[in-house]
Structures are given as structure tokens and as C-alpha cells.
Amino acid sequence: MQLLRWIPLATLAGILAGTASALLLVSLNLATTLRENHPWLLYLLAPAGLVVGLLYRHFGASVEAGSNLIIDEIHNPQAVIPLRMTPLILLGTFITHLFGGSAGREGTAIQTGASLADQLSIPLRLAPANRRILLMAGVSAGFASVFGTPLAGAVFGLEVLAIGSLSYEALFPCFIAAFAGDLTTRAWHVHHTLYQVSSVPAVDVRGILSSIAAGIVFGLIAMAFARTTHAVSAFAKRHIAYAPLRPFAGGILVTLAVLAIGTTRYIGLGIPTIVASFQTRLPIYDFAAKFLFTALTLGTGFKGGEVTPLFFIGSTLGNALSNLLPLPPSLLAGMGFVAVFAGAANTPIASTLMAVELFGAEAGAYAGIACVVSYLFSGHSGIYHAQRIGNSKY
Amino acid sequence: MQLLRWIPLATLAGILAGTASALLLVSLNLATTLRENHPWLLYLLAPAGLVVGLLYRHFGASVEAGSNLIIDEIHNPQAVIPLRMTPLILLGTFITHLFGGSAGREGTAIQTGASLADQLSIPLRLAPANRRILLMAGVSAGFASVFGTPLAGAVFGLEVLAIGSLSYEALFPCFIAAFAGDLTTRAWHVHHTLYQVSSVPAVDVRGILSSIAAGIVFGLIAMAFARTTHAVSAFAKRHIAYAPLRPFAGGILVTLAVLAIGTTRYIGLGIPTIVASFQTRLPIYDFAAKFLFTALTLGTGFKGGEVTPLFFIGSTLGNALSNLLPLPPSLLAGMGFVAVFAGAANTPIASTLMAVELFGAEAGAYAGIACVVSYLFSGHSGIYHAQRIGNSKY
Numbered sequence: 001m002q003l004l005r006w007i008p009l010a011t012l013a014g015i016l017a018g019t020a021s022a023l024l025l026v027s028l029n030l031a032t033t034l035r036e037n038h039p040w041l042l043y044l045l046a047p048a049g050l051v052v053g054l055l056y057r058h059f060g061a062s063v064e065a066g067s068n069l070i071i072d073e074i075h076n077p078q079a080v081i082p083l084r085m086t087p088l089i090l091l092g093t094f095i096t097h098l099f100g101g102s103a104g105r106e107g108t109a110i111q112t113g114a115s116l117a118d119q120l121s122i123p124l125r126l127a128p129a130n131r132r133i134l135l136m137a138g139v140s141a142g143f144a145s146v147f148g149t150p151l152a153g154a155v156f157g158l159e160v161l162a163i164g165s166l167s168y169e170a171l172f173p174c175f176i177a178a179f180a181g182d183l184t185t186r187a188w189h190v191h192h193t194l195y196q197v198s199s200v201p202a203v204d205v206r207g208i209l210s211s212i213a214a215g216i217v218f219g220l221i222a223m224a225f226a227r228t229t230h231a232v233s234a235f236a237k238r239h240i241a242y243a244p245l246r247p248f249a250g251g252i253l254v255t256l257a258v259l260a261i262g263t264t265r266y267i268g269l270g271i272p273t274i275v276a277s278f279q280t281r282l283p284i285y286d287f288a289a290k291f292l293f294t295a296l297t298l299g300t301g302f303k304g305g306e307v308t309p310l311f312f313i314g315s316t317l318g319n320a321l322s323n324l325l326p327l328p329p330s331l332l333a334g335m336g337f338v339a340v341f342a343g344a345a346n347t348p349i350a351s352t353l354m355a356v357e358l359f360g361a362e363a364g365a366y367a368g369i370a371c372v373v374s375y376l377f378s379g380h381s382g383i384y385h386a387q388r389i390g391n392s393k394y
Numbered sequence: 395m396q397l398l399r400w401i402p403l404a405t406l407a408g409i410l411a412g413t414a415s416a417l418l419l420v421s422l423n424l425a426t427t428l429r430e431n432h433p434w435l436l437y438l439l440a441p442a443g444l445v446v447g448l449l450y451r452h453f454g455a456s457v458e459a460g461s462n463l464i465i466d467e468i469h470n471p472q473a474v475i476p477l478r479m480t481p482l483i484l485l486g487t488f489i490t491h492l493f494g495g496s497a498g499r500e501g502t503a504i505q506t507g508a509s510l511a512d513q514l515s516i517p518l519r520l521a522p523a524n525r526r527i528l529l530m531a532g533v534s535a536g537f538a539s540v541f542g543t544p545l546a547g548a549v550f551g552l553e554v555l556a557i558g559s560l561s562y563e564a565l566f567p568c569f570i571a572a573f574a575g576d577l578t579t580r581a582w583h584v585h586h587t588l589y590q591v592s593s594v595p596a597v598d599v600r601g602i603l604s605s606i607a608a609g610i611v612f613g614l615i616a617m618a619f620a621r622t623t624h625a626v627s628a629f630a631k632r633h634i635a636y637a638p639l640r641p642f643a644g645g646i647l648v649t650l651a652v653l654a655i656g657t658t659r660y661i662g663l664g665i666p667t668i669v670a671s672f673q674t675r676l677p678i679y680d681f682a683a684k685f686l687f688t689a690l691t692l693g694t695g696f697k698g699g700e701v702t703p704l705f706f707i708g709s710t711l712g713n714a715l716s717n718l719l720p721l722p723p724s725l726l727a728g729m730g731f732v733a734v735f736a737g738a739a740n741t742p743i744a745s746t747l748m749a750v751e752l753f754g755a756e757a758g759a760y761a762g763i764a765c766v767v768s769y770l771f772s773g774h775s776g777i778y779h780a781q782r783i784g785n786s787k788y
Contacts (some may be wrong), residue, residue: 002788003770003788007606150597150759150762151746151758151759151762154762154766155743163562164561164562164563165559165560165561165562166559166560166561166562167558167559167560167784167785168557168558168559168560168742168769168784168785168787169558169785171742171766171769171770172766172767172770175762175763175766176602179597179602179759179763180602182597183597183598183599183602203544203573203576203577204577205577208570208573208574208577212401348562348565349549349743352545352747353746353747353750356747356750356755356758357755357758357759360754360755361750361751361754361755361758364545364750364751364755365544365545365573365751368544368545368548368569369569369573372548372565372566372569373566375562375565376397376565376566390561390562391561391562391563393562394396394397
């Protein structure tokens with residue numbers, strides 16, 4: 001009966017996370033619309049980066065580690081996550097998107113979901129073991145609500161902590177929080193983009209081998225992305241001592257890159273291109289361009305998440321692979337969407353569930369193989385470096 | 395690159411398991427048809443039980459532990475599973491169903507899948523660590539192919555070993571074997587029953603609370619089933635010293651019970667009633683009758699599996715719960731189908747994936763909640779007593 005007490009607690013965590021995700025999604029829609037209507041905003045990306053850097057330097061030192069701080073706290077509970085994580089990451093993400101950084105939103109949703117949930121542990125005087133569970137529930141609720149995928153969100157909160165193993169301690173609170181979070185975001189009348197995998201052939205040997213081949217490519221790109229982003233970050237730290245100047249420099253480079261190639265296709269969330277990757281053949285270099293823009297944006301210290309860019313990279317890469325593999329472009333786009341993420345976040349089961357929730361059960365079978373293979377080929381250092389190794393991959 | 399060597403190995407395990415599952419499914423169709431056309435076969439159930447008992451006493455002592463032997467070998471590899479496990483369990487299951495025992499088939503598929511896979515480890519001189527992985531792949535392939543659900547099968551082979559935790563060591567081989575097994579069974583032109591959840595309302599608070607309530611009932615029934623079957627078995631062992639007489643006695647009781655209530659509805663696999671539970675309202679006691687017939691059949695030593703009867707118990711119980719809960723009968727039938735199994739086998743994630751594969755992603759959301767809650771309320775001793783406890787449920 002102990003368990004039932006998690007119903008109100010996880011529900012509350014879900015309501016908080018879902019509300020924060022609704023606010024985030026509305027603010028990102030606003031930022032995207034403003035940026036598209038006022039292209040000159042891009043010229044302010046460098047100073048905007050400086051503002052984000054200063055914000056975190058003066059108010060956010062304790063929460064700068066972001067998603068990794070959450071994962072560390074779950075592994076080893078020390079102190080309640082400061083509430084300021086929520087406004088800072090929401091504001092930082094809004095600024096990043098308003099002025100044209102290439103970034104995502106799941107990092108933001110995880111941070112708001114977990115930091116808000118953790119505030120409940122103060123009045124309730126939760127023991128560390130229960131704080132951990134509540135934090136995991138907050139992560140699940142944040143992920144579920146920002147993407148509209150409760151099953152994937154529920155498992156993500158369990159799976160992201162360690163590579164190669166999954167513990168069910170927080171299974172029930174994560175499920176409740178994920179569904180409560182998703183319902184809350186929808187109750188705020190915030191809708192999620194729909195992606196349509198238009199044709200799924202019956203699974204056969206050729207389909208399985210193609211999924212394995214695609215999964216290998218997705219995994220290698222996921223590994224390259226995580227390493228490149230870390231390398232950009234390490235390079236910036238080595239050469240730019242004053243932290244707020246790093247996103248300033250990053251902003252200059254992103255702005256120059258946009259001007260050099262003459263398109264804004266690779267900045268922001270990139271939802272229109274993701275949607276297009278399910279509908280039509282796209283340039284085969286789309287994934288590479290998004291890869292570089294995102295590594296530059298996030299590596300230099302802008303805020304947001306990695307996952308929506310990973311969806312972009314994966315779905316356009318999948319689309320490109322349809323030139324080589326005998327599967328429909330929209331199916332490969334769907335497989336890449338989840339599988340590059342599976343490799344980079346080391347979350348194959350959550351990613352498979354996400355494919356099922358977004359694209360249906362038939363596409364989910366192909367996506368499942370691609371996610372597992374991508375996970376195996378993406379190495380042991382993903383986008384969350386606080387993740388521990390539960391079981392080595394090989 | 396080590397990993398890629400699992401492709402041929404797991405594929406071979408899948409082909410063997412899928413072929414055995416095809417043979418099993420064809421033989422069970424034959425047994426069911428014969429029994430329905432020749433109702434007098436039921437009068438031979440007791441002597442048939444004696445035959446099964448004698449078979450295992452004289453030829454099957456080394457494999458009598460069945461699915462639990464497989465799980466034990468995976469935890470602690472000692473010696474290759476004797477090949478005879480496969481013909482004995484196929485024959486034992488055929489006899490059980492031909493003469494009217496109430497049993498399933500997943501136990502059979504797991505045993506044929508794993509024991510056939512294990513034969514590969516002799517010529518290949520696999521180290522114990524690799525034998526374990528191959529056994530898990532065999533379990534996945536058997537489960538996937540007998541039910542036509544590759545994602546659920548893949549995860550089942552990982553999840554069934556321990557309660558409350560899941561390790562990814564064998565993730566890739568289990569996926570490959572599961573898909574290869576499923577494709578093989580289909581290549582033998584063996585088809586699976588289709589179940590149709592006819593209406594799924596959008597998830598809302600009432601739906602979530604109803605799913606939790608249903609999940610509690612499903613979990614308690616799952617616990618009661620596992621305990622009753624174990625209790626029947628312990629009782630039979632205490633009072634009937636000569637093992638082959640136990641299924642003989644069980645056969646007499648099942649035969650008398652059928653004659654007393656005047657229907658064959660609760661013997662065999664019971665597929666027609668499961669299908670009906672998705673289509674129309676059924677008597678509310680159906681689940682209880684199937685529960686007793688199955689506990690009596692399996693507890694006294696007939697062969698087969700627990701899972702199809704659990705699907706029957708769950709889907710008819712779900713159907714009955716639609717009198718109390720504000721969800722459609724066919725949706726509750728689908729939820730019960732997977733959730734009683736989730737509780738009894740302690741496999742909530744595989745069961746959720748099964749719901750998605752059989753009933754679609756929308757029903758999967760409800761089923762996911764029901765499976766997690768059922769898992770939490772089913773206690774720590776499920777139908778596989780060799781299962782270890784990775785993490786206590788509460």
C-alpha cells in the first residue's frame with residue numbers, strides 16, 4: 001500500500017513538469033515565429049550568447065551542469081536541486097532559439113521536470129532514497145510531456161541513468177508522472193507535431209538486414225555527435241577562459257555559417273525539415289549540416305537540448321539512406337529519428353517505445369532493431385556524461 | 395565487431411525456435427480439432443496424464459524442471475540442456491491438449507527455443523558467458539515466434555530472468571533471434587490469432603485511474619494464480635508419492651469438473667473465448683473457472699505453458715471489469731490479456747510491448763499502466779520460481 005502514496009506525489013510532479021513543458025513549447029513557438037519574421041535577430045545571436053553566459057555565470061553556477069546534475073543527484077543524492085534551474089533553463093532555451101541557435105528542448109524539459117519535482121521533497125522531508133525516485137519521476141514527466149510520448153518518457157527516466165541496465169525501483173512513479181505530465185501539457189492546449197510514416201512493408205529478411213545496416217550508421221553518427229559536441233566544449237574551455245565569451249564566440253560562428261551557406265534551414269528546432277523528411281527526398285547533406293550547427297551551438301554553451309537536433313539528424317540521415325537501402329524513405333526517416341537518439345542517449349527501449357507511440361506498431365518493429373543496433377555501435381560516452389556504465393556493451 | 399558474429403548465431407537459434415514453434419502451433423491446432431470432433435477423448439485425460447507422467451519419469455528426469463531449468467542455467471551455466479527436452483515437451487503438450495487439459499504453449503516454446511539453441515553451444519564450444527546469451531536468445535525466439543510478437547519476445551528473454559531489473563548483455567542477440575524466430579514461423583505458413591481492440595478512448599484522468607484500478611485486480615489475480623498452482627503442485631507431491639499418478643489424479647478431477655459443469659469452455663487453449671472477450675460481454679465467472687481448470691491441470695504435472703490460460707483469465711476478467719469501470723470491454727479485455735501475464739511472469743515491459751504489437755499503440759498506453767500496476771501488486775513469487783529478485787518491488 002506504500003506504493004499508492006506515490007500516486008498523488010508522482011501526479012503532482014507530472015502536473016508541474018507538464019506545465020513547464022507547456023510553457024516551454026509555447027515559448028519556443030513564439031521564439032521560432034519571431035525569428036522567422038525578423039531574420040535580423042540572427043545578427044544578435046553572439047550578444048545573446050553572452051547574455052546566456054552571464055546569466056549562468058552570475059545566477060546559475062549551481063545549476064550549470066544541467067541534465068548531468070540531475071543524473072548525478074539520482075545516483076548520489078546530496079542536496080535539493082535549486083529551484084532557479086527552472087527559470088534559468090527556460091529563459092536560456094528561449095534566448096537560444098529566439099536568436100537562431102541550433103538546439104533542442106528535451107534537456108530543458110528534463111531539468112524543469114526534475115527540479116520542480118525536487119522542490120516537493122523539502123516540505124515532505126523525503127529520505128534520499130525517495131528523493132531519487134521523485135527525481136526520476138520528474139525526468140520521465142518532463143520527457144513524456146515535451147514530446148507527447150508517455151510510455152517512452154516513463155522508461156526514459158529509468159533507462160537514462162546507466163548504460164546497459166535498467167532497474168525497476170521507480171517504475172510505478174515514473175509511469176504515473178509521465179502520464180500526468182503528458183495529460184497536463186495537453187490540458188494546456190499545447191499540441192505536438194505529428195509525423196507520418198506513410199508506408200511500412202511486412203518485415204522480411206531484407207528488411208531486418210537493412211535495419212541492422214541503418215542502425216550501424218545511426219549509431220556511428222550518434223557517437224560522432226556526442227564526441228564532437230564534447231570536443232567543441234573542451235576546445236572552447238581551453239581557449240576561452242571567461243565562460244560567457246564562449247557562447248558569444250559560438251554565436252559569431254553560427255551567424256557566419258548561416259550567412260555563408262545562405263539558409264536558416266539548420267538553426268532552431270528544425271521541425272519543418274523533420275516533417276519534410278517523412279514526405280519527400282531531401283538533400284543528403286542535411287544531417288551533416290545540422291550536426292555541425294548543433295555541435296557548435298551546444299558545445300559553446302547555449303542552452304536547450306540535444307534531442308530534437310538528433311531527431312533532425314536521424315530523420316534526414318534516414319531519408320538519405322533510402323538511396324542505398326531498400327526501405328521507404330519515410331520509414332527510414334522514422335527509424336533514424338529514434339535510433340540516432342537511442343545511440344546518443346543510450347536508451348534503446350525508450351526510443352523503441354517512442355517509435356511505437358509516434359509512428360505506430362508496424363514501424364516500431366523496424367525502429368526497434370535500428371535502435372538496438374545504434375545503441376550497440378555508439379560507444380560508451382553518450383550525450384549525458386553523468387550516465388554510468390551498468391553493463392559494458394561488448 | 396565481436397557483436398556481428400551474433401547475427402548468424404542468433405539467426406540460427408531463431409530459425410530452430412521458429413520451426414519448433416510452427417510445429418507446436420500446427421500440432422495444437424490438430425489436437426484442438428481432434429478433441430472438438432471427438433469429445434470422448436476427454437474420458438482418456440486421466441490415462442493420458444499417466445502417460446505424460448511416465449514419459450517424464452523414464453525419459454525426462456533431467457528436463458522435468460522445464461522453464462525453470464532454463465532460467466537456472468542462464469543464471470548459473472552448468473551443463474548443456476539435453477536435446478530431449480524438445481521432443482518431450484512437444485509431445486507432452488500435444489497430449490495435454492488432445493485430451494482436454496487446460497494449458498498454454500509459451501512454456502513449451504521457451505523450452506524448445508532454448509534447448510535447441512543450446513545444442514549449438516556444443517560444436518561451437520561456447521564459453522559459459524556466451525552460452526547464457528544464446529539461451530536467452532533461444533527464450534526470446536521461442537516466445538516471439540509462438541505469439542507472433544518479436545519486440546515482446548526480445549525483451550521477454552531479458553526481463554524474465556529477474557524481478558525488478560533488466561540487463562542489456564544479450565539485447566542484440568535476443569532481438570535478432572526474436573525477429574528470426576517470428577519470420578521462420580510465418581515462413582512455415584503458420585498464422586497467429588488476431589485480437590481486435592475495437593475502441594480506445596483518448597487517455598484522460600478517469601482512464602488512468604481506471605487502468606490503475608484494473609491493474610490492481612489483474613495483479614492480485616496473477617498472484618493468486620501463481621500461488622494456487624504452486625499449492626496444487628505441493629499438495630499433489632505431498633499426497634501422491636508416485637509422480638506419474640499425479641497428472642492421472644489431475645486428469646480425473648478435470649474430467650469430472652467438465653462433466654459437472656457441462657461445458658468444455660475451460661479446457662484446452664480457449665482461443666475462441668479469448669477472441670469473444672474482445673467482442674461481446676461474457677459471463678463474469680469465466681476467468682475464475684479457467685483459473686481453477688488451469689491450476690489443476692498444470693499443478694498436477696500436465697505439460698504446456700501458463701501464458702495462454704493467463705491471457706484467457708486476463709481478457710475475460712477485463713471483460714467482466716467493464717461492468718464496474720468506465721472503459722470499453724474490448725479495451726479492458728486487451729489490458730487484462732497482457733496485464734495478468736505481466737503480473738504472473740513479472741515482465742511489465744515485455745507485456746506492454748506485446749499489447750502494442752497485438753492491439754496497437756493507443757491501447758498500449760492503457761495496457762502499459764495496467765501491466766506496471768499488475769506487476770507491482772503480484773508479489774514476489776510468480777509462475778517461474780527460478781526467477782531471481784533483482785530489486786524488491788517495495
